Amino acid sequence: MRDKYIRDHIMSIKPYEPIVPLDVLSDQLGIPIGELIKLDANENPYGMPPASIRRLADLSFGHIYPDPESRYLRQSLSAYSGVPYENILVGAGADELIDLIMRLTMAPGDKMINCPPTFGFYDADAQVNNLEILEVRRKSDFSLDLPGIEKAVSEGGKLIFLANPNNPDGGVINPEDLVKILSLPILVVLDEAYIEFASPYQSLAPEVLNRDNLVVLRTFSKWGGLAGLRLGYGFFPLPLAIAIMKIKQPYNVSVAAAEAGLGVLEDRLIVNKRLGLIIWEREKLMAGLNQLDYLVPYPSRANFILCKVLEGSARKLKEDLTQRGILIRYFNKPGLEDHVRFSIGKPEDTERLLAALEVLRP
Ligand SMILES: Cc1ncc(COP(=O)(O)O)c(C=O)c1O
Numbered sequence: 001m002r003d004k005y006i007r008d009h010i011m012s013i014k015p016y017e018p019i020v021p022l023d024v025l026s027d028q029l030g031i032p033i034g035e036l037i038k039l040d041a042n043e044n045p046y047g048m049p050p051a052s053i054r055r056l057a058d059l060s061f062g063h064i065y066p067d068p069e070s071r072y073l074r075q076s077l078s079a080y081s082g083v084p085y086e087n088i089l090v091g092a093g094a095d096e097l098i099d100l101i102m103r104l105t106m107a108p109g110d111k112m113i114n115c116p117p118t119f120g121f122y123d124a125d126a127q128v129n130n131l132e133i134l135e136v137r138r139k140s141d142f143s144l145d146l147p148g149i150e151k152a153v154s155e156g157g158k159l160i161f162l163a164n165p166n167n168p169d170g171g172v173i174n175p176e177d178l179v180k181i182l183s184l185p186i187l188v189v190l191d192e193a194y195i196e197f198a199s200p201y202q203s204l205a206p207e208v209l210n211r212d213n214l215v216v217l218r219t220f221s222k223w224g225g226l227a228g229l230r231l232g233y234g235f236f237p238l239p240l241a242i243a244i245m246k247i248k249q250p251y252n253v254s255v256a257a258a259e260a261g262l263g264v265l266e267d268r269l270i271v272n273k274r275l276g277l278i279i280w281e282r283e284k285l286m287a288g289l290n291q292l293d294y295l296v297p298y299p300s301r302a303n304f305i306l307c308k309v310l311e312g313s314a315r316k317l318k319e320d321l322t323q324r325g326i327l328i329r330y331f332n333k334p335g336l337e338d339h340v341r342f343s344i345g346k347p348e349d350t351e352r353l354l355a356a357l358e359v360l361r362p
Contacts (some may be wrong), residue, residue: 009108009130016136017120017239020327031325037352039343040166040327044225047321048345052226052263057100061255068250073258074233076265083235084203089244090261092251094193094219094232095121098161100244101215102187103127104205105159113152113160115144117168117335119191128148137335142169144300146177153184165198169330170300170339172201180209182214189215193232194302196223196275197282201301208235215240222273224264224301231257278303282344287344287356294362304343315340324356 001012019041026033038045048056070090078085083361091097098121106112108130113347114122115136134157136148139319149160160181164173169274170338182188195203195218205216217234221227236244286303289297294311295321309317318330 004045007130010128013127019291019327025322027067028326029279029322035325037326037345037349039345039349039353040329041306041340042222042302042343043227043348044222044274044278045344046159046225046277048225048260049264049267049270049274051267051270052260055259055263056068056256056339057357058351059256059259064196065251065257066253066255069245070253070258073253077261080237080265080268081205083208086238087235088233089236089241089248090233090258091248092230092232092254092257093221094217094234094253095125095189096123096230096248096252097217097232097234097244098191099125099129100272101187101240101247102126102159103129104240104243104247105187106131107115107219110158111152111156113149113157115160115162115187116151117142117333118161119163119175119193119333126228127359128286138166140335141167142171144173144177145326146180146182149181150184153186157186159209160189161189164204165194165201165300165302167194167302168196168301168329168336168339169298169306171298172198172301175202178204181209185213185342187213187215189217192221193217193218193219194335197303198281199279199299205235208237212237212239220261220264223269224261225274226257226260226264229254229257229260231261277346279352280346281347284347285342285344285350285353288350289357292361295357304341306339306341309338309340314340317360320351321356326353326356 022033063074073090077088109129111134112126112131112221113134115138134152136145136152142155190204192203208216208241215234215236220231284299289295294306314330318328321328331339
């Protein structure tokens with residue numbers, strides 16, 4: 001609907017499609033929340049670590065505004081990562097940092113390079129910020145089209161977002177390609193939301209100190225089990241970090257999110273043990289999926305597996321699984337036709353998923 005008060009470019013935005021919340025789905029399906037298996041948004045099936053739960057239960061300063069500089073959390077992140085405090089920023093999810101980077105560096109009409117299929121928020125947020133999007137589609141194996149990226153830079157691309165591992169396929173960028181991309185005259189935002197699951201593949205976080213054109217983003221949503229609390233962080237070259245501090249909302253990270261984040265860093269041993277269980281489960285699910293001749297899974301270094309559906313309809317598969325209380329992601333986008341994505345759950349989730357996929361074999 002048109003409205004004279006709304007800016008023109010907002011009217012033509014294709015909105016980001018978030019997933020349906022668990023309680024709403026439970027009501028819609030008539031299945032109790034406890035019986036739903038949520039494998040659609042790459043959350044952590046083990047939940048928050050005990051120290052986060054304890055800190056939230058003990059929270060006594062919910063009535064006081066949070067620290068605008070998130071000092072204790074950034075100090076802990078510095079100790080955890082080895083990156084200096086001044087280069088670290090936190091936000092209400094990596095999503096907020098993505099938006100802040102666009103607002104900091106791009107004027108309306110500036111050109112941003114996006115490499116789909118990838119995380120849908122880059123494109124959605126670029127539209128909100130009225131950017132021109134130069135699309136350099138990935139190849140059929142989801143690897144990057146390097147000559148395409150070089151060409152987009154020569155056409156004026158100023159900023160590129162690269163998820164590493166990429167969502168939705170779970171592949172990682174070849175390190176030589178990364179070096180080449182970093183040598184281009186462009187700001188590179190490497191989104192490492194899933195990097196903990198990719199071990200021994202190395203993060204590029206330490207490189208932020210050696211270059212002025214690299215930002216590395218991370219999140220507590222996946223590895224840390226805090227998706228609902230909204231907490232992300234990033235490593236920034238100093239001038240960018242200082243400038244973002246000027247434009248961010250003063251109280252962007254809530255008292256609760258900061259406490260829970262400190263809990264994750266305190267309980268690192270437990271969180272990393274759970275990480276090991278998820279990686280183990282990924283390989284089990286991969287082996288199971290390989291037994292099903294109507295699905296072709298892609299190798300993944302993240303906490304999900306993308307599959308091409310060879311026979312039958314991917315949409316129908318998603319609907320049939322939903323009716324059984326198993327929630328998965330189905331994509332209907334260019335390059336992802338007939339694809340579904342399964343987040344990695346607990347062992348019992350893998351069993352129920354594989355059993356249902358067997359029954360639903362076309
Ligand atoms: C590649 C990627 N980056 C960022 C995010 C968002 O992270 P956050 O929950 O910290 O906003 C996601 C969430 O799915 C993602 O897949």
